[in-house]
Amino acid sequence: MAAAKKTGGLAGVTAGVTHLCTVGKEGAGLTYRGYDINDLAANATFEEVAYLLLHGKLPNQAELDAYVARIKANRGLPEQLKTVLEMVPAAAHPMDVMRTGVSFLGNIEPEGDFPDEGDVADRLLACLPSMLLYWHRFHADGERIDTETGDDSIAGHFLHLLHDAPPKELHRKSLDTTLILYAEHEFNASTFTARVITGTLSDMHSAVTGAIGALRGPLHGGANEAAMDLISLYDTPEEAVAGIHGKLASKDKIMGFGHRVYTTADPRNTINKKMAKALADDVGNTVIYPVSEAIEKVMWDEKKLFANADFFAANVYHFMGIPTYLFTPIFVCARITGWAAHIMEQRADNKLIRPTADYVGPPLQDWVVIEDRD
Numbered sequence: 001m002a003a004a005k006k007t008g009g010l011a012g013v014t015a016g017v018t019h020l021c022t023v024g025k026e027g028a029g030l031t032y033r034g035y036d037i038n039d040l041a042a043n044a045t046f047e048e049v050a051y052l053l054l055h056g057k058l059p060n061q062a063e064l065d066a067y068v069a070r071i072k073a074n075r076g077l078p079e080q081l082k083t084v085l086e087m088v089p090a091a092a093h094p095m096d097v098m099r100t101g102v103s104f105l106g107n108i109e110p111e112g113d114f115p116d117e118g119d120v121a122d123r124l125l126a127c128l129p130s131m132l133l134y135w136h137r138f139h140a141d142g143e144r145i146d147t148e149t150g151d152d153s154i155a156g157h158f159l160h161l162l163h164d165a166p167p168k169e170l171h172r173k174s175l176d177t178t179l180i181l182y183a184e185h186e187f188n189a190s191t192f193t194a195r196v197i198t199g200t201l202s203d204m205h206s207a208v209t210g211a212i213g214a215l216r217g218p219l220h221g222g223a224n225e226a227a228m229d230l231i232s233l234y235d236t237p238e239e240a241v242a243g244i245h246g247k248l249a250s251k252d253k254i255m256g257f258g259h260r261v262y263t264t265a266d267p268r269n270t271i272n273k274k275m276a277k278a279l280a281d282d283v284g285n286t287v288i289y290p291v292s293e294a295i296e297k298v299m300w301d302e303k304k305l306f307a308n309a310d311f312f313a314a315n316v317y318h319f320m321g322i323p324t325y326l327f328t329p330i331f332v333c334a335r336i337t338g339w340a341a342h343i344m345e346q347r348a349d350n351k352l353i354r355p356t357a358d359y360v361g362p363p364l365q366d367w368v369v370i371e372d373r374d
C-alpha cells in the first residue's frame with residue numbers, strides 16, 4: 001500500500017526519455033529542444049516552433065516559407081468530414097467535436113495513405129482550426145464557411161474563421177504567443193496518453209484522439225475554460241477575494257492554479273499575464289484583469305499556489321472575443337505539435353508501455369457456485 005501511495009498519479013516517476021522538452025529543471029525551466037520558452041515567446045512564430053518540435057531544428061528562412069505554405073495548403077476539409085461536423089449537435093462540447101473530427105479523419109485519410117508520418121502531423125496541425133471553426137460557425141451562424149483563408153499564420157487563420165474577418169495584429173500576435181506556450185510540455189497527461197497508445201504500434205489518429213480525450217478534463221487543458229468561468233463569477237476584486245476565501249474554506253479546487261511539476265511558478269504565466277494586461281488596456285476592460293490579479297494574490301497568500309499557464313490565458317482569449325468553450329480546443333491546435341513530436345519520438349525507439357500495479361484487493365478466494373452466494 002505504501003509503495004502505491006508514494007507513486008500516486010506517478011508523481012515524480014521518470015517514465016521515459018525525451019529530446020523535446022524540459023519542465024521545471026533547475027537552471028533550465030521550460031525549454032523546447034534546448035530553447036528557452038522566454039526566447040521562443042519573444043522571438044519565434046508558432047510555425048517556427050512547430051517546425052522546431054517536428055523537424056528537430058529551427059528552420060532557416062527558405063524552410064520556414066515552405067513550411068508555412070505547406071500548412072496553408074492543408075487547411076481544407078473533405079466533404080465527408082464536413083457532413084460529420086454538421087451532424088455533431090450544436091450543444092456538443094467542442095473538445096468532443098475535435099475528438100470526433102480527428103477520429104473520423106483517421107477513417108477517410110488513414111495514416112497508411114501518407115508517405116511519411118510527418119505529413120499526418122502537418123495535416124492535423126493545418127486542419128484542426130478549420131475543423132473546429134467549421135463546426136462552430138455552422139451551428140452558431142448557420143454558415144458553411146470556406147476554411148481556406150489567405151492568412152499565413154495559424155493564429156490569423158483561426159481568428160479570421162472565428163470572426164469572419166482578418167484579425168487585428170495585437171490579437172493575432174497574442175494568440176500566436178499562447179500557441180507557442182501551449183505547444184509542448186514533456187510527459188503531461190495527454191502526451192503520455194499519446195505515447196502509451198503509440199507504444200502499441202497504433203496509428204497517429206488514434207494517439208491524437210486519445211490525447212484530446214485526456215486534455216479535455218479540467219485538471220489538464222480544461223482548466224483554461226474553468227478558470228474563465230471562475231473569474232466571471234466576480235464583478236470586483238473585493239468580491240473575488242471573499243469568494244475565493246469561501247471556496248478555499250470549502251476545500252474547492254481553484255482552476256488555473258497549481259502544477260504537478262513546477263513548485264514556485266509557471267514560467268508561461270508571466271508571459272500570459274503581461275499579454276492579458278495589454279489586451280485588457282486595449283479593450284478598456286477594468287473588471288476581468290483586476291479580478292484575476294486579486295484571485296492570484298489570494299491563492300499565493302493563502303495557499304502558496306501560483307497561477308499556471310491556463311489562468312491568464314483565459315483572460316487573453318476572452319479579450320479577443322473568443323467564446324469560453326473554444327479555449328481548450330485552442331490548446332489542442334497548439335499541442336498537436338508536441339503530441340506529434342512525441343509520437344514520432346516514441347516510434348523511433350519504441351517499447352510497449354505497460355507498467356505494473358501493487359495489488360491491494362482480496363487474497364485468493366474459493367469459487368462459490370451461484371446458488372450459495374449472498
Ligand code: COA
Binds near residue numbers: 223308
Ligand atoms: N486549488 C486548491 N488547492 C489546490 C490546488 C488548486 N488549484 N492545486 C493543488 N491544491 C492543493 C490540494 O488540495 C492538495 O492539498 P492537500 O495536500 O491539503 O490535500 C495539495 O495542493 C496538492 O494537490 P494535488 O491535487 O494532490 O496535486 P497534484 O500534483 O496531484 O495536482 C494539479 C496538480 C494541477 C492537478 C492541481 O494543482 C490542480 O487540480 N489544479 C487545478 C487544475 C488546473 O489548473 N490544471 C491545469 C494544470 S496546468
